[in-house]
Each structure stands twice: as C-alpha cells, then as structure tokens.
Amino acid sequence: xxTMIPPSLDDSMQEALVGLQRVAPTDLSVxxxxxxxxxxxxxxxxxxxxxxxxxxPFHTVDCGAVGAANIERELFGYDAISWEHIEINRSAFxxxxxxxxxxxxxxxxxxxxxxxxxxxxxxxxxxxxxxxxSQEVNVxxxxxxxxxxxxxxxxxxxxEDIVSRLAAITVTLPPLRNRRSDIPVLIERFLNEMRDxxxxxxxxxSRETLALCYEFSWPGNVRQLKNAIEYAAIMCSGGMIGPxxxxxxxxxxxxxxxxxMAKARIAKxxx
Numbered sequence: 001x002x003t004m005i006p007p008s009l010d011d012s013m014q015e016a017l018v019g020l021q022r023v024a025p026t027d028l029s030v031x032x033x034x035x036x037x038x039x040x041x042x043x044x045x046x047x048x049x050x051x052x053x054x055x056x057p058f059h060t061v062d063c064g065a066v067g068a069a070n071i072e073r074e075l076f077g078y079d080a081i082s083w084e085h086i087e088i089n090r091s092a093f094x095x096x097x098x099x100x101x102x103x104x105x106x107x108x109x110x111x112x113x114x115x116x117x118x119x120x121x122x123x124x125x126x127x128x129x130x131x132x133x134s135q136e137v138n139v140x141x142x143x144x145x146x147x148x149x150x151x152x153x154x155x156x157x158x159x160e161d162i163v164s165r166l167a168a169i170t171v172t173l174p175p176l177r178n179r180r181s182d183i184p185v186l187i188e189r190f191l192n193e194m195r196d197x198x199x200x201x202x203x204x205x206s207r208e209t210l211a212l213c214y215e216f217s218w219p220g221n222v223r224q225l226k227n228a229i230e231y232a233a234i235m236c237s238g239g240m241i242g243p244x245x246x247x248x249x250x251x252x253x254x255x256x257x258x259x260x261m262a263k264a265r266i267a268k269x270x271x
Contacts, residue, residue: 071109121166213228
C-alpha cells in the first residue's frame, strides 16, 4: 500500500516524516518523541497506514489514562481461572493481533511493566497475568512519549534504557514554534476540514491574522492551532477570519495581537 506523506516546509519535520516512511514497511518498533500537541498519534496512524499492516487493527492504549494500577492487566490480560470473579477481557496484544499496538504516553508505564512489554516485543510472546502458558505475539509496536523519563528510584532502572531496547527507530516531532513555515499549510488543511465537515463557507484568513499566528508562541502546538482556527472559523460566520475572531486567550497572551487588531481597525476605516 502506497501512502504519500503530507508536505512540510520545515526541514526537521520533513526529516521526521521521511524517517517514518522508511521504517513503515518493516516490523521494527518506533518511538515517537515530542511535546504534547505536536501530532504524535497522527504520526503513529500515518506510519500504520503506510505499513503492510494497514488493513489490520490499529489498537490504541492511552497509558496515562489507564493508570499505573491497571496498565499491566490492560496490556497482558489475565487468566480466567485466576480472575474468575472479574469479567474476562482480551489483552491489548490480542486486540492488536496482526496490526499495530499503539502505546500513548509510554513513559507513564511503571518500569517493571515496561520491561515486560520490551520482552514481549523482543521474543514475540507473552504470558497473561496468572497464566501458565505463553501466547505468540504478532504486533508492530509504536509508542510515544511527551517528556524525558526518569530513573526509577526503587530499582535503579532507567526508563530511557527500556525505550532504547524497544525502538529500532526514534523520531522526534518538532514543536510548532520551531516550524512556523508550516503554519499556513496547517491552517489551510484545518479550514478545508471545516468546510467538508460542517459545510462552513469560510473564505480564508486575512494577512493580518496570519501574521499574528506566525508571532504566537503556540504552547499547545498543532492541536492548539487547530482548535484556534476552528473557533475562528465559527466566529467569523462564513466570512474572512480576522484578528477579532481568534480565541480570547490569544489576545491576552500577546501584545502583538492587540497591535494587529488595531491595524485591522485602521485598515477597515480607511477602506
């Protein structure tokens, strides 16, 4: 299956995308690094779509949401005899069989469980909690992390070592503030999605507003940009997005935004 990687004007982002494209047809594990909102899950799904497993399941486990107390049971399942008082659920490895197992926020998994995941991937088999027999594993692992992992004070095992053991390739997605040249491309993509999804007739974005988007720091990265553009598209009621349509926090964050609004008012008065 051939899937075209999306365009990027930023060298570091293009390098990351090309790296994913090269590793996608293999069964090698991938670790995607990046700040929250940089598009790690999107990159993971893109890798799956470009792989030979594209028609098979893409099973996601939000490790941080599941929590440390339940993550081992979520990943590996449990033996019916040992846990007969609990409704039996299939393990994440079983749900992803033949496809991709995507572990979001991998660094939140306790280190001993990280070791079990690494062993299951390396030897292609795992054992359910309380079980006596090992099961074969046929999954491709993609994991993400948003922050550097710490040394486990109890066992002295560095989580970085586990990540290194898992990953045949590590890809880092740059924050949006370091790839500002992609902002117009992303805005146009989000506006097209709005037009298709909501039949929103928004015409586009003004030069003044685009300039403000260039200047904004975007601490929430691409996710924040998408939310801001969707908000502005709704606020402009199908016209041209201007500075006044951007979310309120945007104007409070930057004096540049206020300057842009003033320029917009002057231009409107003079027209």
